[in-house]
Amino acid sequence: MEFETISRLLIFSAIVVYALAFVIYAFDIVSHGSSAKAAPARANRRELVTAGADAAGGQSQNVSADESTPVISQAAPANAPRRKRRNWLRAGFSITVIGWVLHVAGTVLRGVAAERVPWANMYEFALTGIALAVGVFVFAQLWRDVRFLGVYIMGMATLFLGGAASNYYVEITPLPPALQSPWLVIHVFVATLACGFLAISSGLSIVQLIRQRAKRSGFIASLPNADSLENTSYRLAVVGFILWTFTLMAGAIWAHAAWGRYWGWDTKEVWTFIIWVVYAGYLHARATRGWRGTASAVLNLIGFAAILFNFVIVNTYFTGLHAYSGL
Amino acid sequence: MSRPSSNADPLRPDDFVDAESAKRPAPAPKNPELGFMGWVRFVWRQLTSMRTAIVLLIMLAMAAIPGSLVPQESSDPNGVIQVREENPGLLWFYDAFQLHHVFESYWFSAIYLLLFISLIGCILPRTKHHLKALRTPPPKIPARLSRLKGYTVVPGDADDVDRAQKTLKKLGYRTRLYEGGVSAERGYLRETGNLVFHVAMLVLLVAVAVGGSLGYKGQRLVFEGYSYANTLSSWDLFQPGRFFSADSLPDFSLTLNELDVVYEMENKEAFGQPTDFTGYVTVTDEDGSHDEIIKVNQPLNVQGADLFLLSNGYAPVVTVRDDAGEVVFQEPVPFLSQDEMNTSLGVIKLPDGLDEQVGMRGFFYPSAVPLDTGAYASGYPDLWNPLMTMQVYTGDLGLDDGAPSNVYVLDTDGMTQVAGGDSDTASLELAIGETAELPDGLGTISLDEVVRYAVIDIQSDPMNKTVLVTAIVLITGLITALLVPRRRVWVKVTPKGLEVAGLARGEDPTLEKAVEDVADRLREGSADQADAPDSPKDDS
Ligand code: HEM
Numbered sequence: 001m002e003f004e005t006i007s008r009l010l011i012f013s014a015i016v017v018y019a020l021a022f023v024i025y026a027f028d029i030v031s032h033g034s035s036a037k038a039a040p041a042r043a044n045r046r047e048l049v050t051a052g053a054d055a056a057g058g059q060s061q062n063v064s065a066d067e068s069t070p071v072i073s074q075a076a077p078a079n080a081p082r083r084k085r086r087n088w089l090r091a092g093f094s095i096t097v098i099g100w101v102l103h104v105a106g107t108v109l110r111g112v113a114a115e116r117v118p119w120a121n122m123y124e125f126a127l128t129g130i131a132l133a134v135g136v137f138v139f140a141q142l143w144r145d146v147r148f149l150g151v152y153i154m155g156m157a158t159l160f161l162g163g164a165a166s167n168y169y170v171e172i173t174p175l176p177p178a179l180q181s182p183w184l185v186i187h188v189f190v191a192t193l194a195c196g197f198l199a200i201s202s203g204l205s206i207v208q209l210i211r212q213r214a215k216r217s218g219f220i221a222s223l224p225n226a227d228s229l230e231n232t233s234y235r236l237a238v239v240g241f242i243l244w245t246f247t248l249m250a251g252a253i254w255a256h257a258a259w260g261r262y263w264g265w266d267t268k269e270v271w272t273f274i275i276w277v278v279y280a281g282y283l284h285a286r287a288t289r290g291w292r293g294t295a296s297a298v299l300n301l302i303g304f305a306a307i308l309f310n311f312v313i314v315n316t317y318f319t320g321l322h323a324y325s326g327l
Numbered sequence: 328m329s330r331p332s333s334n335a336d337p338l339r340p341d342d343f344v345d346a347e348s349a350k351r352p353a354p355a356p357k358n359p360e361l362g363f364m365g366w367v368r369f370v371w372r373q374l375t376s377m378r379t380a381i382v383l384l385i386m387l388a389m390a391a392i393p394g395s396l397v398p399q400e401s402s403d404p405n406g407v408i409q410v411r412e413e414n415p416g417l418l419w420f421y422d423a424f425q426l427h428h429v430f431e432s433y434w435f436s437a438i439y440l441l442l443f444i445s446l447i448g449c450i451l452p453r454t455k456h457h458l459k460a461l462r463t464p465p466p467k468i469p470a471r472l473s474r475l476k477g478y479t480v481v482p483g484d485a486d487d488v489d490r491a492q493k494t495l496k497k498l499g500y501r502t503r504l505y506e507g508g509v510s511a512e513r514g515y516l517r518e519t520g521n522l523v524f525h526v527a528m529l530v531l532l533v534a535v536a537v538g539g540s541l542g543y544k545g546q547r548l549v550f551e552g553y554s555y556a557n558t559l560s561s562w563d564l565f566q567p568g569r570f571f572s573a574d575s576l577p578d579f580s581l582t583l584n585e586l587d588v589v590y591e592m593e594n595k596e597a598f599g600q601p602t603d604f605t606g607y608v609t610v611t612d613e614d615g616s617h618d619e620i621i622k623v624n625q626p627l628n629v630q631g632a633d634l635f636l637l638s639n640g641y642a643p644v645v646t647v648r649d650d651a652g653e654v655v656f657q658e659p660v661p662f663l664s665q666d667e668m669n670t671s672l673g674v675i676k677l678p679d680g681l682d683e684q685v686g687m688r689g690f691f692y693p694s695a696v697p698l699d700t701g702a703y704a705s706g707y708p709d710l711w712n713p714l715m716t717m718q719v720y721t722g723d724l725g726l727d728d729g730a731p732s733n734v735y736v737l738d739t740d741g742m743t744q745v746a747g748g749d750s751d752t753a754s755l756e757l758a759i760g761e762t763a764e765l766p767d768g769l770g771t772i773s774l775d776e777v778v779r780y781a782v783i784d785i786q787s788d789p790m791n792k793t794v795l796v797t798a799i800v801l802i803t804g805l806i807t808a809l810l811v812p813r814r815r816v817w818v819k820v821t822p823k824g825l826e827v828a829g830l831a832r833g834e835d836p837t838l839e840k841a842v843e844d845v846a847d848r849l850r851e852g853s854a855d856q857a858d859a860p861d862s863p864k865d866d867s
Contacts, residue, residue, distance in 0.1 A: 288381060
């Protein structure tokens with residue numbers, strides 16, 4: 001079989017597996033809502049402690065939720081629903097990882113088949129971008145328990161990967177001269193990685209907003225508190241913002257070589273700028289009295305909405321020099 | 328007050344989260360008796376508040392949106408023409424709001440100028456304060472450490488204070504001994520980075536503006552085998568910056584020896600897609616003549632000016648003779664490519680030399696394939712079977728009134744078609760080396776050969792390097808500002824032992840770990856000392 005055929009098969013399998021993970025995460029939420037009302041929000045406290053820990057912190061990692069599961073179940077037989085819930089989450093996360101491995105393999109094989117990096121048209125941008133977003137989600141798990149975002153991340157991954165595989169698919173074509181540059185590898189990769197971080201950050205902001213409003217019901221009460229969600233979200237957004245700033249600059253350097261000017265307000269450049277400015281607003285809001293919490297979370301979501309708009313709408317419906325969608 | 332403070336804290340706008348002034352009453356003018364200066368101060372305070380900065384940033388983002396919805400003169404001039412033709416009723420609207428020049432418009436400029444004024448108003452006091460903070464020792468030890476982050480007690484007494492200070496110093500803290508303990512602070516770089524970042528944005532804006540006004544941009548079409556000198560008059564299009572002086576044009580001439588284009592032939596999905604453009608040129612300047620290459624993504628720098636290869640096409644070399652056989656026209660004629668297979672459209676205007684003014688308009692097919700309709704199409708973008716077809720018009724070319732005319736457009740209003748279309752004569756068809764009779768015994772036209780042309784853009788921006796360096800400084804400042812934690816740590820002697828605790832200054836997720844680390848080191852240190860009472864003396 002050709003690499004490209006295998007790649008497609010892997011991507012379709014990844015979509016199915018992601019969808020399955022989505023269902024399991026969703027089931028976790030539903031079942032929690034019905035069965036775990038009695039369970040005290042004990043996980044919360046642990047979440048708070050971990051929230052204070054270093055990203056690379058050794059100790060807190062070891063106490064990650066998985067290993068603490070037996071402790072919880074031993075301690076309290078009355079907590080049976082809670083254990084079941086843990087199992088659902090674990091299953092969801094394992095399946096996410098399986099889907100991700102298939103997805104990454106499919107993306108890499110696409111690159112192997114094309115004999116270049118797999119990010120030269122919309123289909124490939126989507127493959128790589130979603131793989132990075134799910135990757136950030138998976139690796140963030142080493143740092144914080146963010147599995148409650150599974151529904152959001154898997155929902156988006158299934159939707160976008162499915163959409164890309166069915167609507168954006170194009171055969172492999174060689175790179176047009178304007179894309180033949182080391183900057184393709186750097187600029188596009190960093191941009192998609194930035195989007196991955198910002199995607200997870202936006203998910204946390206959504207949960208934060210929900211958490212602030214509905215404090216009592218079962219599943220929501222089991223989530224980390226709004227402050228800790230906001231802090232985690234902020235930290236991911238900071239990394240995303242730095243990467244996005246780099247994207248903007250690398251893009252300008254590349255534009256100078258490819259188009260003869262470093263900044264020309266091409267539609268894609270306009271949107272890169274808009275996104276950057278919105279996130280700068282978000283960072284300020286985080287540092288401003290009266291804007292922390294809801295207002296800054298909303299700005300974070302507007303920023304991510306602008307990213308999605310930039311990818312889906314600007315790439316397909318707007319004209320400009322960045323006409324590499326390959327559609 | 329639970330948090331210790333000193334007047335050396337970075338001065339932030341009033342509404343900054345950690346602002347010292349958080350508890351002060353809001354400074355609002357209560358009545359007009361405040362006086363002129365009072366109002367000025369009030370407005371300035373408002374303008375330089377964080378809230379205003381956020382609002383202006385949001386406004387800036389929103390103001391940029393129309394710049395992507397409406398075609399811009401600078402990035403998409405053809406789109407502008409098209410939109411204006413399609414919406415004649417809206418022209419007043421586009422013009423009143425400068426919607427084709429969003430990024431130079433008065434409203435967009437107003438927003439970013441306000442933002443930058445606000446920024447300056449923000450940076451100045453903070454810089455002053457930060458410079459002072461850099462010279463100020465860490466503040467006194469708060470009365471009750473137990474309320475602070477990471478509070479721990481480790482064994483030790485007054486004799487361990489020196490050791491504690493050394494430990495903190497080793498960890499990069501600036502320290503100061505106080506009665507009964509050590510006060511330490513680190514992470515001044517965070518504020519430095521923040522200030523560097525904000526200043527760099529100002530510098531960047533200025534550098535971009537200055538570069539634009541000193542530099543220039545130009546464009547010129549060059550045929551294979553032809554040369555041109557870099558003089559003002561040799562450019563087809565020239566856009567000088569406001570303060571450009573013609574002296575800054577470097578003195579060189581350039582010959583395009585060959586434009587090599589490679590097309591994809593193997594991959595059926597991309598059949599005919601260009602995969603490489605390489606311009607082989609000879610540059611003659613003060614260093615003599617040297618051969619160079621220009622490619623897409625690989626501009627050629629000649630004496631500080633960058634030359635770019637941006638587009639290209641075919642130019643049939645056409646000779647027209649009058650009825651007596653005298654040559655009246657012999658030039659390459661640039662044709663504009665219309666599709667992927669380089670079906671190209673071109674125009675020849677002959678105002679003089681023939682009995683009548685003659686205009687020709689036609690297609691060039693690099694690989695002509697006859698269609699069922701009798702017309703042609705191009706089946707491949709390279710020169711496999713070149714063919715030129717021409718419709719011929721006679722009459723008034725409309726060039727005499729001196730109005731500038733587009734060389735790619737033939738205005739046939741005052742002309743009669745004499746070949747092609749509904750006229751009695753068929754369109755002229757010419758392969759390379761062929762000659763055809765013009766109708767009405769006007770003369771002949773021959774297609775001698777076909778060369779390629781390249782459109783070369785020249786650009787010089789004396790601030791390019793400055794902009795790049797500033798951008799690097801900017802992102803370095805940003806990373807420092809966002810990732811370096813700033814914190815204070817105190818070690819205090821109490822009867823229980825040494826109390827250790829910390830206080831975050833700004834975002835600091837790792838504070839507790841850091842305090843724990845200090846405490847661990849103190850514990851280890853005291854264990855070592857217990858093992859080896861003769862441990863080396865203070866060597867500072
Ligand atoms: C020109 C537009 C501006 C942009 C793009 C911008 C961008 C940023 C960014 C990205 C940060 C995060 C870095 C950090 O937290 O240290 C930041 C922080 C900050 N900015 Fe701005 N800024 C702008 C204008 C302003 C203005 C006008 C003010 C004053 C009102 C201001 C005051 C601050 C302050 C006090 C911080 C520190 C926040 C913190 O410590 O968390 N900025 N700015």
